[in-house]
Amino acid sequence: xxxxxxxxxxxxxxxxxxxxxxxxxxxxxxxxxxxxxxxxxxxxxxxxxxxxxxxxxxxxxxxxxxxxxxxxxxxxxxxxxxxxxxxxxxxxxxxxxxxxxxxxxxxxxxxxxxxxxxxxxxxxxxxxxxxxxxxxxxxxxxxxxxxx
Amino acid sequence: xxxxxxxxxxxxxxxxxxxxxxxxxxxxxxxxxxxxxxxxxxxxxxxxxxxxxxxxxxxxxxxxxxxxxxxxxxxxxxxxxxxxxxxxxxxxxxxxxxxxxxxxxxxxxxxxxxxxxxxxxxxxxxxxxxxxxxxxxxxxxxxxxxxx
Numbered sequence: 001x002x003x004x005x006x007x008x009x010x011x012x013x014x015x016x017x018x019x020x021x022x023x024x025x026x027x028x029x030x031x032x033x034x035x036x037x038x039x040x041x042x043x044x045x046x047x048x049x050x051x052x053x054x055x056x057x058x059x060x061x062x063x064x065x066x067x068x069x070x071x072x073x074x075x076x077x078x079x080x081x082x083x084x085x086x087x088x089x090x091x092x093x094x095x096x097x098x099x100x101x102x103x104x105x106x107x108x109x110x111x112x113x114x115x116x117x118x119x120x121x122x123x124x125x126x127x128x129x130x131x132x133x134x135x136x137x138x139x140x141x142x143x144x145x146x147x148x
Numbered sequence: 149x150x151x152x153x154x155x156x157x158x159x160x161x162x163x164x165x166x167x168x169x170x171x172x173x174x175x176x177x178x179x180x181x182x183x184x185x186x187x188x189x190x191x192x193x194x195x196x197x198x199x200x201x202x203x204x205x206x207x208x209x210x211x212x213x214x215x216x217x218x219x220x221x222x223x224x225x226x227x228x229x230x231x232x233x234x235x236x237x238x239x240x241x242x243x244x245x246x247x248x249x250x251x252x253x254x255x256x257x258x259x260x261x262x263x264x265x266x267x268x269x270x271x272x273x274x275x276x277x278x279x280x281x282x283x284x285x286x287x288x289x290x291x292x293x294x295x296x
Contacts, residue, residue, distance in 0.1 A: 037210050078226055
């Protein structure tokens with residue numbers, strides 16, 4: 001999760017909502033990503049998606065069997081769906097997202113037995129740091145808005 | 149939807165599950181996509197995602213305001229989430245996907261008032277053609293499997 005926080009920090013520095021993710025296979029990080037929605041002008045460019053695409057490239061497969069993803073904030077519907085579609089084994093996340101989270105908050109899609117793949121979930125890893133960087137970001141954003 | 153079916157046909161020809169999508173803005177198609185999961189080795193590469201990314205490029209924005217998506221088969225969780233995240237106005241789809249559909253079949257996420265964007269839904273457009281190309285594809289796939 002520390003590596004995912006480093007990714008979140010990269011997003012923070014360039015003014016993107018600071019969420020980061022890494023994918024681990026066989027003890028090694030094979031995919032890293034941070035939110036790039038504004039820079040790429042692409043609503044798909046969430047941290048998890050960027051990390052999944054890099055990991056797929058590393059393994060030369062769309063099936064990320066035996067891979068785990070570490071992400072600082074609870075994945076949204078799109079990213080939870082991407083995690084299922086990619087056959088990721090386990091998700092470790094930091095803090096919940098009560099407005100859009102699809103793992104625990106609004107939906108619990110990763111354990112849905114009607115889908116063709118289920119994913120293990122562990123939450124609360126470095127939760128304080130993961131939520132603090134978000135709070136710092138939105139506080140700064142509000143300050144900037146007030147100035148303008 | 150005819151243009152989305154042309155996209156599905158492109159997927160069929162190269163051996164991908166034949167699903168196609170187009171995005172329309174102001175009466176013009178600004179994004180096209182077909183499933184490329186196997187060719188790109190990328191579980192994210194569904195038809196809707198490819199179309200959304202092309203449309204974001206065309207409008208130079210991650211917000212696809214006043215854009216509509218036409219897709220041959222009911223979107224999955226990932227694609228439904230991507231449609232919400234991209235602020236697409238309306239979804240028109242052909243046939244339901246009872247195993248993975250997140251618009252009507254397993255979930256109805258596009259109308260969820262807890263999320264920060266809702267999407268209009270119309271189903272059943274050229275439904276027979278949209279499901280027939282899928283049936284043809286899986287029939288041929290079973291035949292190939294039997295031969296090996």
